Amino acid sequence: MRKFIKKTILFLLLLVIINLTFHCFLTKEVVFNKYIYNGQNLEKYNVFILSDSHGEALKNLTNQFNIFNFSYVGDNYQDMYYKLLYLSSHIDSNDVILITVNHHTLSKYRDVSNNTIRNLMYVNNIENVFDDDLNTEFHKSKLFKKVPLLVGNYGSFYFDYIKNHLKDGFFDDLSFANVPAIKQKKQIESRFNQQFGNDDNSEKGLFFLNKIIEISKKYKFQLKGIKYPVSNLYYNKIKDFDMNAEMVLTLNNIETIDFQKKYFFSDDMFKDQDHLNKKGAQVLLEKLKVILN
Amino acid sequence: MIFNSLEFGIFLPLVFILYWFLFKNKLSAQNFLIVAASYVFYGWWDWRFLSLIIFSTLIDYFIGISLEKEERLSYRKLLLWSSIFVNLGFLGFFKYYNFFVDSFVDAFSFFGYKFGSSSLNILLPVGISFYTFQTLSYTIDVYKKNLKPTKDFFSFVAFVSFFPQLVAGPIERATNLLPQFHKKRIFNYKSASDGMRQILWGLFKKIVIADNCAIFANQIFDNYQDYSGSTLLLGSVFFALQIYGDFSGYSDIAIGTSRLFGFNLKQNFAFPYFSRDIAEFWRRWHISLSTWFRDYLYIPLGGSKGGVWSKIKNTFIIFIVSGLWHGANWTFIFWGFLNACYFLPLMILNKNRRYTDTIAEGRLLPSFKEFIGMSFTFFITCVAWIFFRAESISIAFDYLKRTFNDSLFSIPSVFPKVLFMIIGFFIIVEWLQRNEQHGLEISKNLTEDEKDKFLFLRWSFYVILILMIYFLGNFDTDIEFIYFQF
Numbered sequence: 001m002r003k004f005i006k007k008t009i010l011f012l013l014l015l016v017i018i019n020l021t022f023h024c025f026l027t028k029e030v031v032f033n034k035y036i037y038n039g040q041n042l043e044k045y046n047v048f049i050l051s052d053s054h055g056e057a058l059k060n061l062t063n064q065f066n067i068f069n070f071s072y073v074g075d076n077y078q079d080m081y082y083k084l085l086y087l088s089s090h091i092d093s094n095d096v097i098l099i100t101v102n103h104h105t106l107s108k109y110r111d112v113s114n115n116t117i118r119n120l121m122y123v124n125n126i127e128n129v130f131d132d133d134l135n136t137e138f139h140k141s142k143l144f145k146k147v148p149l150l151v152g153n154y155g156s157f158y159f160d161y162i163k164n165h166l167k168d169g170f171f172d173d174l175s176f177a178n179v180p181a182i183k184q185k186k187q188i189e190s191r192f193n194q195q196f197g198n199d200d201n202s203e204k205g206l207f208f209l210n211k212i213i214e215i216s217k218k219y220k221f222q223l224k225g226i227k228y229p230v231s232n233l234y235y236n237k238i239k240d241f242d243m244n245a246e247m248v249l250t251l252n253n254i255e256t257i258d259f260q261k262k263y264f265f266s267d268d269m270f271k272d273q274d275h276l277n278k279k280g281a282q283v284l285l286e287k288l289k290v291i292l293n
Numbered sequence: 294m295i296f297n298s299l300e301f302g303i304f305l306p307l308v309f310i311l312y313w314f315l316f317k318n319k320l321s322a323q324n325f326l327i328v329a330a331s332y333v334f335y336g337w338w339d340w341r342f343l344s345l346i347i348f349s350t351l352i353d354y355f356i357g358i359s360l361e362k363e364e365r366l367s368y369r370k371l372l373l374w375s376s377i378f379v380n381l382g383f384l385g386f387f388k389y390y391n392f393f394v395d396s397f398v399d400a401f402s403f404f405g406y407k408f409g410s411s412s413l414n415i416l417l418p419v420g421i422s423f424y425t426f427q428t429l430s431y432t433i434d435v436y437k438k439n440l441k442p443t444k445d446f447f448s449f450v451a452f453v454s455f456f457p458q459l460v461a462g463p464i465e466r467a468t469n470l471l472p473q474f475h476k477k478r479i480f481n482y483k484s485a486s487d488g489m490r491q492i493l494w495g496l497f498k499k500i501v502i503a504d505n506c507a508i509f510a511n512q513i514f515d516n517y518q519d520y521s522g523s524t525l526l527l528g529s530v531f532f533a534l535q536i537y538g539d540f541s542g543y544s545d546i547a548i549g550t551s552r553l554f555g556f557n558l559k560q561n562f563a564f565p566y567f568s569r570d571i572a573e574f575w576r577r578w579h580i581s582l583s584t585w586f587r588d589y590l591y592i593p594l595g596g597s598k599g600g601v602w603s604k605i606k607n608t609f610i611i612f613i614v615s616g617l618w619h620g621a622n623w624t625f626i627f628w629g630f631l632n633a634c635y636f637l638p639l640m641i642l643n644k645n646r647r648y649t650d651t652i653a654e655g656r657l658l659p660s661f662k663e664f665i666g667m668s669f670t671f672f673i674t675c676v677a678w679i680f681f682r683a684e685s686i687s688i689a690f691d692y693l694k695r696t697f698n699d700s701l702f703s704i705p706s707v708f709p710k711v712l713f714m715i716i717g718f719f720i721i722v723e724w725l726q727r728n729e730q731h732g733l734e735i736s737k738n739l740t741e742d743e744k745d746k747f748l749f750l751r752w753s754f755y756v757i758l759i760l761m762i763y764f765l766g767n768f769d770t771d772i773e774f775i776y777f778q779f
Contacts, residue, residue: 001313001480008489014756149759153768163711 019149022158027148030161042068042090047292050080050212051100052110054228057275058285065285071100076110077208079119084215086122093220096292099212099249101225101256104195106205106243118157121145127211130204173278176231177267188234188273196241209245213252225249225256229265229284230274257291259284294337296546297500297768304334309553313480320477324447327474327554331456335419342418345383350453352379353428357435357442357449369436376432384425387418392621420460422618426585428453431467433589440468448474457550461543463561463581470558478555488552490733490755495545497758498732502719503538504767505712506531513707514682517692522701525692527708529675532682534716537566540579545731564727566674567652569666571635572645574674582618586611601641608640609633619681624689628680635673651728715765 045068049055055071062069070083080099087097104110116134120126120141128134144151176184216223225246230238246256259265269280276284294300308330316322336343356376363369431452434440443449452471458464513520513528520528541562548558565577575583587596594607609630616629639645652667653659659667676693683689726732735744735751744751 001482004480004482004485007486011752011755014752015759018756018760149763153766155763155766155768159764 015149019147022148023146026158027145030157042087043092045095046092047096047098048087048091049098049226050083051075051098051226051228052105053275054102055098055100055226057228057271057277058281059278061278061281061285065289067285067288072115074110074113074115075119076114076116076202077105077205077212079115081208081211081215082116082119082122082126084212088215088219088221091221094222096222096224097216098224098226098257099209101227101245101249102230103238103242106201106209106245106248107195108198108200108202108205109194111202111204117141118154129207174271175268175277176270176272179272184233184273188237191234191273192237192241196238201243205245206248209248213249213254223249223254225254226288227256227258227260228274229259229263229269229276229280231265231267231270233267234273235260257288259287263287294334296543296550297496300337304330305550305553312554320475321447323478324445324451324474327451327456328447328454331451331454331459334456335454335459338419345387345418345421346424346454349380349383349425349428350450352376353432353453354443354446354449356432358444360432360435361442373432373436377429380425380429384421387421389617389621396623423462423464424453424459426464426582427467430464430585430589431471434467440471443471443475445475455551455556457547457554457556458558461540461547462579463544463547463558464585465558465581466585470556473556480555484552484555484557487734488549490735491545491549491552491731493549493755493758494732495542495547495549497762498538498542498545498719500762500766500768501538501715503535503542505709505715505765506535506538508767509707509709509712510535510682514692517688517695520695520706521703522696522698523703524705524707525696526675526701527705529679529682529696533566533671533675533678536678536681537562538719548731560730564723566671567667567724567727568670569648569652569663570639570644570670571632571673572639573648574670575632575636576649582615586615590614597640604640605637608637612636623686624680624683627686627689628677631677631680635677654728711765715761 045066047065047067049058049062049067049069049071051071052075053071053073055069056073058069058071060069070087072079075083084097116131117137118141120134120138121144126134126138128138131137140151140154144154148154179187213223215221227246246258249256265276265280265283269276269283271277271280294304308326312323312326316326332343335346353376356372360369360372363372431440435442443452448471451474452465452467455465455470510528510531513524513531517525517528544561548561551558559581561579561581563577563580565574568574568577591607591611594610595603596607597604612629612633613626614629616625616627616632619625619628636645639647652663679692679696680686680689683692722732726734729736733755739747
């Protein structure tokens with residue numbers, strides 16, 4: 001028995017050491033630094049982008065324009081709200097916050113496909129209105145930062161982090177113009193069904209978009225909407241299906257920078273039907289710089 | 294309480310400490326602790342169903358004692374049939390009532406008679422098929438005088454409700470497990486540390502292999518009309534790996550946990566996908582159930598004695614009943630029927646015991662013939678799993694029709710590269726360990742010195758496995774063990 005206990009304790013100690021290594025060297029990196037593209041010196045920026053995959057497509061090209069890109073694939077307004085709360089304690093009033101208001105951003109599919117569990121790590125308390133399990137997840141997220149190995153289902157964050165790094169930049173030079181017409185049509189149909197399969201607006205999305213407006217007013221941030229361009233084919237498909245996130249901002253006297261109607265982006269500036277590639281991202285950021293100045 | 298939960302992570306060390314430190318020298322107290330722990334473990338799902346286990350236990354305990362006292366054959370038979378009636382009665386009501394009522398209504402509707410369906414909203418108690426078969430084996434063995442009935446009540450209650458194997462097996466025989474409750478348990482370092490390794494391998498199989506394959510198997514089976522033949526074939530392979538990882542993973546954790554408490558349960562899976570024909574597969578898959586049916590159904594029916602027709606009849610009975618044991622659905626019955634069809638040619642040609650050794654014995658790789666046999670057996674097993682997994686027999690046939698057409702040779706539209714790498718790693722480890730009891734068992738040929746020499750390597754491998762579970766595991770709490778529903 002003594003030998004068994006001794007070896008079990010030794011093995012557990014080994015796991016504690018691994019846990020400490022994760023805690024000290026990796027968790028912070030995964031949660032705060034590389035998950036967002038620009039590093040952690042938030043103070044040097046005065047423009048911040050909060051978006052889903054459309055903003056994430058701009059990657060770290062935003063650096064050269066002194067813009068902090070805090071976007072991630074699948075983020076919904078609840079995620080952006082938590083991130084804004086985190087930013088509010090690190091940045092100055094009068095800083096510009098650009099929030100995505102594309103046609104689909106108030107779609108119900110974002111209630112399911114999002115990053116809420118991991119974005120809970122950015123906040124110290126939560127307002128739980130919609131999810132029964134959110135309080136448990138909130139406490140688990142706190143535990144994760146200290147004892148990562150104990151919170152099993154958070155291990156995938158490290159794995160996603162490694163995966164994203166491996167493929168980072170790999171697909172940025174793809175061009176939608178080179179995709180055969182039949183495949184383009186198929187891709188567009190599938191994307192449309194995903195984003196607009198349900199006609200109803202997301203109550204949760206609307207609630208948190210209003211919270212974003214409220215918190216921006218409170219901290220005196222300059223909140224602006226941003227509507228990312230999509231390919232012409234996809235625009236023709238979705239133009240009558242706007243979930244009206246932009247209108248919510250307009251009703252609150254907040255302007256939106258619309259890259260869909262006022263600017264032209266050719267198909268070779270997209271990597272697929274609705275995400276910019278590297279070339280498109282560069283063009284958008286140059287235009288954005290002019291607009292913001 | 295499920296094995297891959299935080300609750301069990303707290304429960305197990307707690308019971309272990311009480312068992313070996315507080316009740317170390319008191320056998321009856323240790324048995325009582327096992328009973329209490331088992332009831333907590335089971336009641337965690339739904340405490341109301343504890344009454345079923347308690348009732349079943351009481352019936353078989355007293356029938357066992359009465360069988361010993363009673364010498365008249367007619368009364369002994371009456372006692373045996375009382376036990377069978379009560380145990381199978383519960384099982385039949387909770388598991389099969391709706392199935393038989395609905396099938397009866399459908400059959401009469403087919404001939405133009407109309408009946409209102411009288412299905413009931415019945416909740417299936419977890420693991421009822423497992424503990425029912427375990428208690429039945431006790432009564433039958435006592436009736437046949439293969440076993441003396443126990444008078445130690447708590448030993449018997451502990452035997453029926455032993456928490457590691459209560460809800461999903463292995464289905465233990467009273468002749469193997471019950472005597473272990475009567476003997477003083479002495480902590481055995483080798484057995485306990487091997488138990489820990491077996492638990493780790495079981496968790497890997499369940500959380501990394503089964504639960505990740507489940508994502509793709511569910512996606513493909515639920516939307517099978519949208520996929521090409523190659524993707525559908527891949528879907529059946531994912532399900533084959535899911536059910537193996539899930540069920541054999543549970544068995545590994547159950548056996549490993551038992552060893553921590555000084556008990557030895559029988560091996561339930563012996564690397565079945567490395568079988569060279571379907572007969573070998575059935576000697577290696579869910580061994581505790583196959584041998585139960587063999588001893589308590591096949592042999593009493595006459596087994597392989599008698600003429601060809603008798604053999605065919607008995608083979609079909611055993612496979613179809615085995616299918617029905619898995620669930621109240623025609624898909625399971627057809628799955629059993631299909632396996633009987635696979636098995637029959639081997640039995641008629643007297644080739645069903647060709648392979649009783651391990652594949653590629655003493656070699657690293659299988660011969661070409663072995664490889665072909667193994668691949669073919671895996672292929673026909675995957676085809677049978679389609680019936681096991683599909684919602685209905687017609688859907689399963691439609692699935693097969695869509696699989697075997699020109700699109701079978703297209704590139705699959707679902708191609709999870711990371712999962713393929715993990716599966717590759719898993720197959721290599723299982724292949725190298727195919728002569729052992731489980732994927733992490735240290736070869737018996739190694740001396741203690743040799744074992745210590747490789748300590749660093751072994752521990753590094755365990756750490757890698759733990760990290761793989763952590764990084765690559767699917768911790769979705771909605772995915773329970775598949776066999777809980779049986």
